[in-house]
Amino acid sequence: MEKNVIIRVKDLVAGYGEDIILDHVSFxxxxxxxxxxxxxxxxxxxxxxxxxxxxxxPLSGRIFIDGNDIxxxxxxxxxxxxxxxxxxxxxxxxxGSITIAENVALPIKEYTDLRKKYVDALVKxxxxxxxxxxxxxxxxxxxxxxxxxxxxxxxxxALNPKILFFDEPSAGLDPVTxxxxxxxxxxxxxxxxxxMVIVTHELQSIFAVSHRVIMLDKTSKxxxxxxxxxxxxxxSQNPFVRQFLNR
Amino acid sequence: MIGPLNxxxxxxxxxxxxxGRFRTDNTSCCYMKKLKNPQSCRYDTSxxxxxxxxxxxxxxxxxxxxxxxxxxLDRFLRRRNPPSLTxxxxxxxYVDDFGVxxxxxxxxxIARKKxxxxxxxxxxxxxxxxxxxxxxxxxxxISLFRVRSPGIFVRLGDATLRHISDLKYMILFIGDTCxxxxxxxxxxxxxxxxxxxxxxxxxGVDALPIVALISFLLGLIMAFMSSVQLxxxxxxxxxxxxxxxxxxxELGPIMTAIIVAGRSGSAFAAEIGTMKISEExxxxxxxxxEPTRFLAVPKIIATVIIVPLLTLFSDVFAIAGGLVVGxxxxxxxxxxxxxxxxxxxxxxxxxxxxxxxxxxxxxxxxIGCLRGFRVEGGAASVGKATTSAVVTSIFLIILFDSLFSxxxxxxx
Numbered sequence: 001m002e003k004n005v006i007i008r009v010k011d012l013v014a015g016y017g018e019d020i021i022l023d024h025v026s027f028x029x030x031x032x033x034x035x036x037x038x039x040x041x042x043x044x045x046x047x048x049x050x051x052x053x054x055x056x057x058p059l060s061g062r063i064f065i066d067g068n069d070i071x072x073x074x075x076x077x078x079x080x081x082x083x084x085x086x087x088x089x090x091x092x093x094x095x096g097s098i099t100i101a102e103n104v105a106l107p108i109k110e111y112t113d114l115r116k117k118y119v120d121a122l123v124k125x126x127x128x129x130x131x132x133x134x135x136x137x138x139x140x141x142x143x144x145x146x147x148x149x150x151x152x153x154x155x156x157x158a159l160n161p162k163i164l165f166f167d168e169p170s171a172g173l174d175p176v177t178x179x180x181x182x183x184x185x186x187x188x189x190x191x192x193x194x195x196m197v198i199v200t201h202e203l204q205s206i207f208a209v210s211h212r213v214i215m216l217d218k219t220s221k222x223x224x225x226x227x228x229x230x231x232x233x234x235x236s237q238n239p240f241v242r243q244f245l246n247r
Numbered sequence: 248m249i250g251p252l253n254x255x256x257x258x259x260x261x262x263x264x265x266x267g268r269f270r271t272d273n274t275s276c277c278y279m280k281k282l283k284n285p286q287s288c289r290y291d292t293s294x295x296x297x298x299x300x301x302x303x304x305x306x307x308x309x310x311x312x313x314x315x316x317x318x319x320l321d322r323f324l325r326r327r328n329p330p331s332l333t334x335x336x337x338x339x340x341y342v343d344d345f346g347v348x349x350x351x352x353x354x355x356x357i358a359r360k361k362x363x364x365x366x367x368x369x370x371x372x373x374x375x376x377x378x379x380x381x382x383x384x385x386x387x388x389i390s391l392f393r394v395r396s397p398g399i400f401v402r403l404g405d406a407t408l409r410h411i412s413d414l415k416y417m418i419l420f421i422g423d424t425c426x427x428x429x430x431x432x433x434x435x436x437x438x439x440x441x442x443x444x445x446x447x448x449x450x451g452v453d454a455l456p457i458v459a460l461i462s463f464l465l466g467l468i469m470a471f472m473s474s475v476q477l478x479x480x481x482x483x484x485x486x487x488x489x490x491x492x493x494x495x496x497e498l499g500p501i502m503t504a505i506i507v508a509g510r511s512g513s514a515f516a517a518e519i520g521t522m523k524i525s526e527e528x529x530x531x532x533x534x535x536x537e538p539t540r541f542l543a544v545p546k547i548i549a550t551v552i553i554v555p556l557l558t559l560f561s562d563v564f565a566i567a568g569g570l571v572v573g574x575x576x577x578x579x580x581x582x583x584x585x586x587x588x589x590x591x592x593x594x595x596x597x598x599x600x601x602x603x604x605x606x607x608x609x610x611x612x613x614i615g616c617l618r619g620f621r622v623e624g625g626a627a628s629v630g631k632a633t634t635s636a637v638v639t640s641i642f643l644i645i646l647f648d649s650l651f652s653x654x655x656x657x658x659x
Binding site: 095096097108112113114115118121122125126128129139140141159160187190191192193 | 309310313314317341343344345347348351352372375376379380381385524623624625626627628
């Protein structure tokens with residue numbers, strides 16, 4: 001695997017007001033890797049994700065996405081950085097008033113000058129890729145939770161960004177659907193070389209998809225383990241990490 | 248516009264090749280609006296004696312250059328009828344579905360010319376992408392399946408069925424509300440008092456400043472407009488009668504009700520609608536709470552109490568507005584104006600205004616809740632319900648006001 005750093009987090013201090021959640025956290029994510037952030041509820045996983053995707057500004061520290069500092073960039077650069085990644089939100093966050101196809105077509109129409117028939121063709125390909133062929137004209141309220149996630153994924157990768165962020169992709173899904181989504185993640189990573197950053201606490205998903213994990217902890221307000229999840233499960237020095245991964 | 252690209256001039260037939268570049272920098276880019284740092288893709292072509300064309304593509308085929316490639320290759324192939332087109336992907340470093348779209352479009356163009364299409368030297372990665380995206384079966388029909396808009400009779404039928412269903416639900420909801428109100432009357436402890444007071448504050452106390460201001464201005468305007476006419480007959484004092492009677496019997500209740508419908512009726516619909524789509528109503532139901540009793544009754548009771556009170560405030564402020572005009576423009580004394588107002592108004596007028604307030608309050612809260620409970624789907628549906636709550640409330644307010652007028656005409 002090439003070891004080009006695509007996301008660099010340096011001395012990130014994050015929190016809400018006086019309340020520090022993450023204290024001087026640093027890590028790198030490499031190109032084409034599936035990187036999982038795990039930890040218990042309240043360990044700061046979601047806070048970290050919100051900082052990575054620019055929804056929250058850190059109290060101090062820097063975050064580089066593909067070489068650009070997301071925390072201290074002007075508006076134009078920030079807009080450029082936003083094009084580099086897509087996000088699959090926990091509830092998929094599809095726009096409820098438009099169809100699945102229109103949801104996926106929205107960024108393609110907005111950011112390219114492709115003619116309508118080509119946009120339609122791309123939407124069809126993307127929906128076929130995520131296994132939603134034939135559901136183009138359904139509204140988000142008319143499809144199941146797993147399908148919503150897949151449609152959300154199709155929208156997140158509408159412009160084939162370099163990085164995809166996933167917030168709890170398995171949440172609310174049955175094990176079979178969850179495994180299908182994991183396979184899809186692996187397939188997209190393999191074929192398109194997209195870097196994946198996944199925030200989750202689903203053990204099966206972690207072992208199935210991840211190349212490398214970091215584990216966050218509430219008390220130490222930072223990373224307590226980093227590496228291959230299977231290795232950490234068996235050989236971590238920290239008993240809590242072993243317990244978490246052996247549950 | 249596109250510098251180096253001109254196949255027809257550069258290409259010769261003796262195996263010589265021409266080169267071009269899908270330039271995607273901002274100055275020459277005609278298809279990319281906002282993407283920054285686009286990657287470029289080079290290509291060259293060679294043509295054999297019998298017209299077979301080979302297209303060598305180098306670089307990355309992705310979203311940054313797909314639109315441009317499609318346009319350019321379409322332009323290139325438009326004037327040619329090769330027996331076959333071979334796309335050489337040996338030097339292609341990256342292909343995504345945008346790149347596949349370019350290949351699909353090439354394949355379609357070539358198929359229309361009844362020529363042969365080949366891809367050669369595709370790397371394993373590219374082959375994988377082509378297979379994942381089902382390239383071999385793409386091409387005949389690439390556009391999305393569109394839902395045909397139904398004919399006029401189908402739409403008419405749909406609308407009729409929808410209105411019948413709405414009407415049924417409305418009747419059900421009338422019954423539901425009546426039962427819930429009867430239950431609360433029989434078991435007063437079951438009323439959620441805190442929420443009721445909260446809604447009274449929201450719909451009443453918080454609305455008082457705007458009701459007062461609008462009523463004051465309305466009284467002012469009415470007095471001003473009527474004074475212009477009445478002055479001609481020396482009937483200045485009747486301005487007080489006109490303002491007080493019109494406001495107390497008609498305009499006070501209507502204006503107050505319209506303001507409450509806009510402020511609170513819409514809020515009720517939005518609140519219940521949002522609860523409906525986030526399954527909170529279902530949760531209430533399965534927890535054993537009757538949603539109508541739990542959500543609608545406090546709102547209805549609150550508005551039924553608060554709208555008549557607001558109406559009284561509205562009357563007072565409108566009379567004050569008229570008084571200002573009376574004093575400063577018509578040279579009336581405060582005492583004379585108030586005496587004339589009291590002489591004009593009967594207790595029945597005040598009672599009638601308040602009774603209208605009760606009915607309008609009931610309508611506003613009831614319609615707001617009804618529309619909220621009818622929300623289905625997503626955020627857009629909440630917006631529709633809110634709009635519909637306000638429009639229906641205002642319509643019913645005017646309708647019931649007319650009914651009051653007709654009934655009083657025969658009763659008095």
